[in-house]
Amino acid sequence: MISRAETDAMKKALKLALRGRGSTFPNPMVGAVILDRDGNQAGDGFHRECGAPHAEVIAIASAGDAASGGTMVVTLEPCCHHGRTGPCTDAIISARIKRVVIAMTDPDPRVSGEGIKQLKSAGIEVETGLLPEKAYELNRVYLHYIETGRSWVTLKIALSLDGRTAAADGSSRWISCERSRRRVQRMRASVGAVLTGAGTVRADDPELTVRLPDSRPWRQPVRMVVSATGDFGESRKIFRSPGRVIIAVPEGVGARLTECKDLPGVEVWEFPPDSPNPGISLASFLERTAAEGLGEILCEAGSDLSTRLLRDELVDSVSIFTAPMILGSEGRPAFEFLGIDSIDKAIRLENISSRRSGSDFLTEGCIVYRAD
Numbered sequence: 001m002i003s004r005a006e007t008d009a010m011k012k013a014l015k016l017a018l019r020g021r022g023s024t025f026p027n028p029m030v031g032a033v034i035l036d037r038d039g040n041q042a043g044d045g046f047h048r049e050c051g052a053p054h055a056e057v058i059a060i061a062s063a064g065d066a067a068s069g070g071t072m073v074v075t076l077e078p079c080c081h082h083g084r085t086g087p088c089t090d091a092i093i094s095a096r097i098k099r100v101v102i103a104m105t106d107p108d109p110r111v112s113g114e115g116i117k118q119l120k121s122a123g124i125e126v127e128t129g130l131l132p133e134k135a136y137e138l139n140r141v142y143l144h145y146i147e148t149g150r151s152w153v154t155l156k157i158a159l160s161l162d163g164r165t166a167a168a169d170g171s172s173r174w175i176s177c178e179r180s181r182r183r184v185q186r187m188r189a190s191v192g193a194v195l196t197g198a199g200t201v202r203a204d205d206p207e208l209t210v211r212l213p214d215s216r217p218w219r220q221p222v223r224m225v226v227s228a229t230g231d232f233g234e235s236r237k238i239f240r241s242p243g244r245v246i247i248a249v250p251e252g253v254g255a256r257l258t259e260c261k262d263l264p265g266v267e268v269w270e271f272p273p274d275s276p277n278p279g280i281s282l283a284s285f286l287e288r289t290a291a292e293g294l295g296e297i298l299c300e301a302g303s304d305l306s307t308r309l310l311r312d313e314l315v316d317s318v319s320i321f322t323a324p325m326i327l328g329s330e331g332r333p334a335f336e337f338l339g340i341d342s343i344d345k346a347i348r349l350e351n352i353s354s355r356r357s358g359s360d361f362l363t364e365g366c367i368v369y370r371a372d
């Protein structure tokens, strides 16, 4: 039986967990709240970054003696293995916590129910499944990684009302309004990396950095460009502005990048060609980005790369800004050929949200790929 105080504590733990967004990967985001014997909140914590103490340990420390005989409310099953830090189950048992309420079990094969088992065998009462859908949503990037070994990709596109992403001459600045562009800057600050294609580098010469008017020290994402040819002009702004930049090209193409590969922060990753397709395997690229700790990627590309990602079923969610303008069929479409010849083959979204963003509309959702 879950109490009102435990539900409130779980809501708080979920909120706290979000504060680790962008820094915990490949670990999950986790929040924990301790209730004392009388059900009052006595301590809390969240996992700030990979390698840092876990939420449970911080919450126990912040509750002090009040943890003994109390309840821990935590967004994910506590770990029971030695990683960069000790097992949280040991910390919970030593703190003499009486009851643990968990939102969802941890699918990591090193935990996967074993954490709960250990707590129970130490005589601790365990309740699982409080607000699990919120916990799944919170950790969608982590869960996706455990399942696929790849980074989560969000495709961000600014569209005209008639679904065009650029005018006939390739110009696309500024389709979306100023408010939407500020929102995109904040989206960049919350992900591990921003990705674009060489076509956008050639057409727009973007920096893809976070530039917001307030004085907060916004986190700059890693910036990444994929190219099959290496032919995008090496003096582009993206390579000249400070920060880590990754250029992903097929084997042999890196040697041609004589100018920018020695610039500070610039790395060239080479992959075997993805023949018969031009360029590299985007799935292999996203496995490498995940292995490098880049859990969430915001893709801001033109139709070529967006289509390739979608065709390879590598787009996980979309953020689409629709602006009140019309560009006609001479404008550039958002996507190229996808082989959808009937409405029942449409790629659809789930968990959709739609809201105003200045004069634009922002639609967000997760992609559902058809099973066949």
Ligand SMILES: NC(=O)c1ccc[n+]([C@@H]2O[C@H](COP(=O)([O-])OP(=O)(O)OC[C@H]3O[C@@H](n4cnc5c(N)ncnc54)[C@H](OP(=O)(O)O)[C@@H]3O)[C@@H](O)[C@H]2O)c1
Pocket (backbone or CB within 6 Å): 156, 157, 158, 159, 164, 165, 166, 169, 170, 171, 172, 173, 175, 196, 197, 198, 199, 200, 201, 203, 204, 226, 227, 228, 229, 230, 231, 232, 248, 249, 250, 278, 279, 280, 281, 282, 300, 301, 302, 303, 304, 305, 306, 308, 332
């Ligand atoms: N409205 C918006 O939201 C928005 C956002 C971004 C861009 N745009 C507009 O989109 C237009 C550019 O579109 P685009 O389709 O030409 O550019 P793009 O999709 O950004 O880039 C295409 C290029 O990416 C590289 N690429 C794609 N898949 C690859 C793979 N698997 N392996 C290696 N490289 C790969 C290729 O580079 P190589 O050519 O080097 O082989 C390809 O030509 C511009 O007009 C820009 O303004 C609009």
